[in-house]
């Protein structure tokens with residue numbers, strides 16, 4: 001396995017805007033790096049440039065210490081797994097997995113050893129003689145993975161490999177992939193638009209938007225210390241609440257005005273707020289950091305319940321806070337209903353603050 005380095009990598013198709021712009025990534029050996037972002041943000045293009053299937057317009061790609069920017073795909077020693085894992089329908093599982101090695105003229109005994117090992121790892125040993133149509137969707141996806149594993153490449157590149165599977169199988173395969181990563185000690189670059197896949201599998205996550213990297217961080221860092229409003233709201237369901245507020249000062253304290261209600265901000269936020277020129281700020285509060293209390297509780301904001309969604313293990317409570325909408329996540333035994341007047345408080349240690357113009361976090 002090997003490290004993968006992208007230096008100032010950009011891609012422009014024809015004379016259109018940049019599909020990928022100035023991407024810098026230092027992917028360590030054995031890392032499971034996830035590229036996350038909405039459709040069209042440049043994830044596939046980035047992966048295809050690493051594979052050599054797409055030429056870079058600018059920049060450099062280094063795999064395992066070797067500059068491969070101008071090396072053809074077949075000589076880069078990487079394996080790709082796509083969403084559409086086209087298996088050869090007339091070949092058995094064994095033949096599908098061994099086909100690439102045969103083309104490379106690898107000795108039969110070595111091919112046999114690798115295919116059987118991969119089949120064992122993937123739980124495919126009983127199915128080696130079957131053809132793709134005699135397999136479930138999940139088993140077919142594992143054959144596609146097997147085909148990549150037997151090559152023992154320097155790195156695996158995976159482009160939304162689970163998106164054709166149904167929800168249950170996707171969860172199951174997600175766990176399997178993570179285990180596979182631990183077992184192979186492989187370098188994996190994994191593309192997805194699914195935040196759950198990114199959060200559960202990635203050792204680090206790269207959040208992209210319009211071809212530009214927004215943040216590279218651990219799942220924990222992405223969730224708890226988002227670099228900007230886009231990252232803050234892209235990860236987390238329901239999305240982080242955003243509340244525009246106006247600030248005023250009372251002595252050493254900052255007060256946020258939300259309509260005619262006020263909220264004193266904790267003193268640890270004073271530093272970042274000092275640098276603000278305009279008094280406007282956007283508060284970011286995740287639904288689990290909004291707490292429901294009695295309507296007359298002191299130091300609470302006054303809100304009205306609009307809708308309650310029971311989710312089984314928790315409830316989502318949609319509220320009006322003056323003219324602002326806000327959603328709270330609460331446990332099962334909360335018994336309010338729509339129309340109720342309630343108080344809400346925020347977990348102030350987990351409050352996010354964004355510049356309303358640049359949308360950058362003020363806390364970094």
Ligand SMILES: Nc1ncnc2c1ncn2[C@@H]1O[C@H](COP(=O)(O)OP(=O)(O)O)[C@@H](O)[C@H]1O
Pocket residue numbers: 013019037038039040041042043044045046
């Ligand atoms: N071959 C191509 N020719 C022109 N534009 C392309 C081509 N491939 C991708 N694009 C454009 O590049 C941008 C990024 O696409 P892509 O990397 O496929 O995004 P993602 O995988 O994140 O959905 C999109 O605007 C897309 O339309």
Ligand SMILES: [Mg+2]
Pocket residue numbers: 043044045
């Ligand atoms: Mg894509």
